[in-house]
Amino acid sequence: MSTYIPESLRNQIADKDKARCCYCLTSEANSGIPMTHDHIQPISQGGKTCFENVCLACRSCNEFKGDSTQAIDPLTGETLSLFNPRTQVWFEHFAWSPDFTRVEGLTGIGRATVVRLRMNNPVIIVARKRWVVSGWHPPAD
Incomplete structure (x- = not known):
């Protein structure tokens, strides 16, 4: 289900999230991987379309997350x-x-998120190797 996100909110999210995935930190500018808007608490579970509940996510993280919250x-x-x-x-x-x-997950939340979102899938690992060589990865902050 696609939800309308006003341009002002899109701009606020892009600025705060530095045009990168909030989960795996993939940068759209360096990777060419388009970012999507993820409802942290899915709309199907009562989540709202507001700054506190929407973040940038790469297509892979967003698709593997789906409607999951746990x-x-x-x-x-x-x-x-x-x-x-x-x-x-x-x-x-x-x-x-x-x-x-x-x-690598440092906490239970981190480990659970890494597994659920498949943040270390083989395709992204190969890409990250190339980004490291190119000096694009990891992000400085």
Whole structure:
């Protein structure tokens, strides 16, 4: 289901999210991968179209997230909420692997989100290797 997002809200989101995926930090400018607008709390579950509930997500993260708001932490087996980019800090829940090609979950929320969104799928790993060589990855902040 496509939801209308006013241009002013689109601009606010693009500015705040630095034109990159709030989950895997893929940059649209460097990767050429188009960003989509993700409802953190899906509309189907009562989520609203407002700044606090919409963020940029790459097509891959958005599609794998779908209507999910929770996932299982592979370490503990506990069901946890997915990472919320509007209320949580990326670097508190995630880190880059030593070669910068994999997102590693530091917390249960981080691990559950990495698994649910398939943030380390083989296609993105290959792309990240190229981005590292080109000096585009990882993001500085």
